[in-house]
Amino acid sequence: MNKPVFIDEIIAPCGMNCGVCKAYPRKKNSCHGCNFVDGNHLKTIVFCRLRTCARRTGKFCFTCDEFPCERLKHLDKRYRTRYGMSEMDNLRYIRDYGVKRFLEQEHERWVSDKGILCVHDKNDYHLV
DSSP: OOSOOOOGGGBOTTSOBGGGSTTTTOSTTOOOOTTOOOTTSOHHHHTOTTTTOSSOSSSSGGGSTTOSOHHHHHHHHHHHHHHSOOHHHHHHHHHHHOHHHHHHHHHHHHEETTEEEOTTTOOEEOOO
16 A cells, blocks of 8 residues: 555544544444534534634644643543554644645554554554
8 A cells, every 4th residue: 555545634623643543444334534524424523522623723723822722632641541642743743744744654654555554443444
């Protein structure tokens, strides 16, 4: 898999790469990412307070005057502890180097000939 598989629309406002989430590749009730708008979208995404936050002025949480807010800090701590990744580090990288470089870095980190490594269950998934 040498061709990049991640696109900027798949990066959530909080910095999560939705493409490495276990809900993205699953066949039943798959999630197309936090920026995907569709009437059949998962209800948990609709109620995500970071996704729907009106305080940020741009696409990502780092555009908010309160960055990083308590909600983001809490999410980041959980992901650092459970999954070894950081949404806040992702956001700082995007802010400092741009989303294109971030996507290239994510491709290197998560994609192999086996598929896309899921951050949650550490399984490799093949996208059709």
